[in-house]
Structures are given as C-alpha cells and as structure tokens.
Amino acid sequence: MTDLAHDLADFIAAAPTPYHAVAEGVRRLSAAGFSEQPEAGPWDGSSGGRYLVRDGTLLAWFVPEAAPPGTPMRIFAAHTDSPTLKVKPRPDVGAGGWRQVAVEVYGGALWNSWLDRDLGLAGRLALYDGTTVLVDVHRPLLRVPQLAIHLDRQVNQGLSLDAQQHLLPVWGLGSPAEGDLIEFLADEVGVDPDEVAAHDLVVHDVTPPARLGEEEELLAAPRLDNLASAHAGLGALLAAADDAGGVIPVFVGFDHEEIGSGSATGAAGPLLETVLTRLAGGFDARGAAFAGSRCLSVDVTHAAHPNYLGHHDPTHRALPNGGPALKVNANQRYATDAPGAAAWHRACRDAGVPTQVFVGKNTVPCGTTVGPLIATRLGIRTVDVGIPVLSMHSARELCGVRDPGHLAAAATAFLTDPV
Ligand code: ZN
Numbered sequence: 001m002t003d004l005a006h007d008l009a010d011f012i013a014a015a016p017t018p019y020h021a022v023a024e025g026v027r028r029l030s031a032a033g034f035s036e037q038p039e040a041g042p043w044d045g046s047s048g049g050r051y052l053v054r055d056g057t058l059l060a061w062f063v064p065e066a067a068p069p070g071t072p073m074r075i076f077a078a079h080t081d082s083p084t085l086k087v088k089p090r091p092d093v094g095a096g097g098w099r100q101v102a103v104e105v106y107g108g109a110l111w112n113s114w115l116d117r118d119l120g121l122a123g124r125l126a127l128y129d130g131t132t133v134l135v136d137v138h139r140p141l142l143r144v145p146q147l148a149i150h151l152d153r154q155v156n157q158g159l160s161l162d163a164q165q166h167l168l169p170v171w172g173l174g175s176p177a178e179g180d181l182i183e184f185l186a187d188e189v190g191v192d193p194d195e196v197a198a199h200d201l202v203v204h205d206v207t208p209p210a211r212l213g214e215e216e217e218l219l220a221a222p223r224l225d226n227l228a229s230a231h232a233g234l235g236a237l238l239a240a241a242d243d244a245g246g247v248i249p250v251f252v253g254f255d256h257e258e259i260g261s262g263s264a265t266g267a268a269g270p271l272l273e274t275v276l277t278r279l280a281g282g283f284d285a286r287g288a289a290f291a292g293s294r295c296l297s298v299d300v301t302h303a304a305h306p307n308y309l310g311h312h313d314p315t316h317r318a319l320p321n322g323g324p325a326l327k328v329n330a331n332q333r334y335a336t337d338a339p340g341a342a343a344w345h346r347a348c349r350d351a352g353v354p355t356q357v358f359v360g361k362n363t364v365p366c367g368t369t370v371g372p373l374i375a376t377r378l379g380i381r382t383v384d385v386g387i388p389v390l391s392m393h394s395a396r397e398l399c400g401v402r403d404p405g406h407l408a409a410a411a412t413a414f415l416t417d418p419v
Pocket of ligand 1: 079225226257299300369
C-alpha cells in the first residue's frame with residue numbers, strides 16, 4: 001500500500017500542470033501497451049487499450065475480447081487541475097527595483113498558502129507553427145513574499161490579501177522588460193523565443209512530497225486534489241485491463257474542474273459523451289450501453305480537522321487511512337444514490353478495503369465535483385467518492401499514506417464489476 005504512496009509522490013512531482021499530468025499518464029499507459037486513438041482519426045474499435053488526449057484532459061479505456069456494440073462501461077472520473085496562480089499574457093511587471101510576474105488566481109486557492117514558498121513555473125508554450133511545447137522549471141524561481149510583521153502588527157488578527165496587489169511573485173532584481181519571462185522559458189526548452197505566440201503557465205511549489213507523523217502515516221504534497229485520484233484511477237484501469245470481462249473500464253481525467261468544468265475539455269463539455277458514444281458503437285447502441293454503465297466520480301474529500309471539529313457532521317466525518325469515503329448529499333451536489341452506494345460498498349468488500357461515509361454539516365455549504373455533471377449530461381448512474389485530506393486547496397495538502405492504495409484497489413474492483 002505505501003509503495004503506491006511513493007509512486008503517487010513521483011506522479012505528483014511529474015505533474016505540475018494538467019498538461020504534464022496527461023503526459024505522465026500517457027507515458028504510463030504507453031508503457032503498458034496502450035496506443036493512441038487520435039481524436040480526429042478513424043475510430044479503432046478493436047480490443048485492447050487506447051487513450052485519447054485533448055489538452056489537459058486524458059481519456060483511456062480497455063476493450064476486452066468480444067465486446068459487442070452496447071457493452072456497458074465502468075468509468076473512473078477525476079480531474080487533473082488544481083488551484084494555483086496563472087501567469088497573465090503580458091507577464092513582465094515590477095515595482096520598487098524588483099522584477100515580478102503578473103498572475104491571476106486559478107480556482108479556489110487558499111491564497112495565504114502560496115506565500116513564502118519556493119515556486120517553480122510550468123505549463124505550455126504555443127508556437128506560431130501550431131505546435132505546443134511543455135515547459136517545467138522545477139527549481140526555485142519565484143516567491144510571493146510576505147510583509148514582515150514589523151510593518152503590519154495586526155496581521156495575526158486576520159490576514160487580508162488583495163489578489164491584484166499582494167500575490168505577485170518576485171523573480172529577481174532590476175527593471176522589468178517586456179519579453180523577459182518568455183525568453184527565459186524558451187531558452188529552458190530550446191525554442192526560438194520569437195516563435196512563441198502564447199502560453200499557459202502556472203506556478204507550483206517545488207518542495208518534494210514528504211511522509212510525516214510518528215509512524216510516517218501521512219503524506220504531505222501539493223495537488224493531492226486531485227492527482228491522488230487521477231493516479232489511483234490510472235493504476236486501477238491498468239489493473240482492470242488484466243481482468244476485463246463483460247464491461248469496458250474507462251478512465252477520464254478532466255481539466256478545469258476547479259473553475260466549474262465549463263470548457264471544451266471540462267466535464268460540462270461534450271468530450272466524454274463523444275468518446276463514450278463512439279466507444280459504445282454509435283448513437284443507436286449507446287442507449288443500452290449507458291443504461292448498463294456506472295461512473296465512479298473520484299475527488300478528495302475533507303478529513304475531520306482536529307482544530308475545527310465543529311465544521312463537520314459528527315457522525316459522517318472521515319479520517320485519513322480509514323479508506324476512501326463515499327460522498328453523499330441530498331441536493332445532488334454529489335451524485336451518489338443508494339444503488340450507486342451499494343456498488344461502491346460491493347467494490348470495497350470485494351477488494352477488502354475499508355470505507356467511510358462523508359456528509360457535510362447541514363449548516364455548511366457542500367462542494368461539488370465532476371460526478372453530478374457526468375450524471376446530468378449522460379444519464380449514467382454515478383457515485384461520488386474520495387480520499388480524505390486536510391488543507392484542501394492549500395498549496396500543500398495532507399492525506400493518509402494508505403488511502404491511495406485503498407482507493408486504487410476499490411476502483412479496480414469497481415471497474416471490473418459485472419453486476
Ligand atoms: Zn478536486
């Protein structure tokens with residue numbers, strides 16, 4: 001189990017952005033014999049493992065021998081993006097003798113968690129010739145410096161940050177000059193800076209994931225939300241491919257969940273529907289396929305916080321290493337219903353892993369994720385689950401070292417469940 005946490009730490013380090021998460025996923029799938037299904041090419045419906053890439057979103061599936069049109073699917077859905085600071089199109093700014101980078105906030109980040117960290121910069125450069133190049137400066141390059149307490153004695157009564165003014169990282173001294181940052185990044189990856197037409201770049205904490213606790217039973221890492229789930233899902237798909245029978249196991253890792261999923265590559269867009277329709281054997285066959293299909297929507301959930309226990313429902317809270325939690329909400333902020341919950345409990349029983357049940361406190365608004373969007377778009381029964389983490393949406397989150405393994409094992413059982 002803890003070997004898997006080790007592998008998760010490697011996956012997280014390799015995936016500072018959704019584009020890198022997809023590239024790392026492709027690397028792992030290719031090594032296991034999966035081949036690419038080009039989105040614009042003819043559909044290959046033969047048996048075997050395939051993957052399809054669009055930007056920061058990755059889909060993969062395994063068609064078993066003798067799978068007729070209409071074969072039901074078992075879908076593992078997660079997301080590849082995390083809250084962060086995104087570089088603006090014209091990044092070169094500065095003040096008071098410092099060179100800085102213009103950023104805006106991506107998603108519901110805990111802004112304070114980005115202060116005083118050694119930050120790298122990663123993403124993609126889009127060139128005039130229509131290609132994109134991945135870039136990852138995985139060493140300390142930037143820092144969003146806090147104001148010294150001597151200059152604001154009231155700060156511990158409540159930190160107040162202005163996203164336009166207080167979150168700009170510094171990356172050196174001197175005067176800013178337009179084109180500096182892109183020139184630096186183009187140099188890093190060996191492309192002509194004059195050929196860079198645009199960019200998608202975010203900052204990331206370069207501190208490696210670490211085990212902590214007396215028994216080292218906890219894992220501190222960036223982007224556990226939701227790379228912990230994406231990593232477990234990819235592992236589960238590969239395991240399910242070895243054991244595939246009367247169902248087609250599918251993995252999808254969507255971009256843009258943290259900003260509401262509304263994009264060409266997000267869960268509210270048509271991409272999954274298009275792929276599953278083709279996988280089902282066309283529009284006529286998909287009705288039967290979808291009716292027999294099930295989706296496991298996997299995103300981290302809140303671990304009970306010892307310093308804020310009053311924020312949790314006392315009988316439906318989750319702890320790290322207690323197994324992934326089933327997430328339930330009467331108002332369908334999570335898509336789980338009783339038959340879906342039963343399928344999850346069956347998967348956990350078959351895999352021999354513990355599980356918990358999370359329901360938010362009635363007076364605290366409930367979050368949501370890709371599950372209800374998939375259920376709404378496709379009409380496929382969906383169940384929401386996730387491993388418990390502390391500090392969700394912090395630059396550095398905390399989970400149990402055994403839960404990634406629990407999740408991968410339960411997900412493998414879910415992806416091969418013929419019931
Ligand atoms: Zn998430």
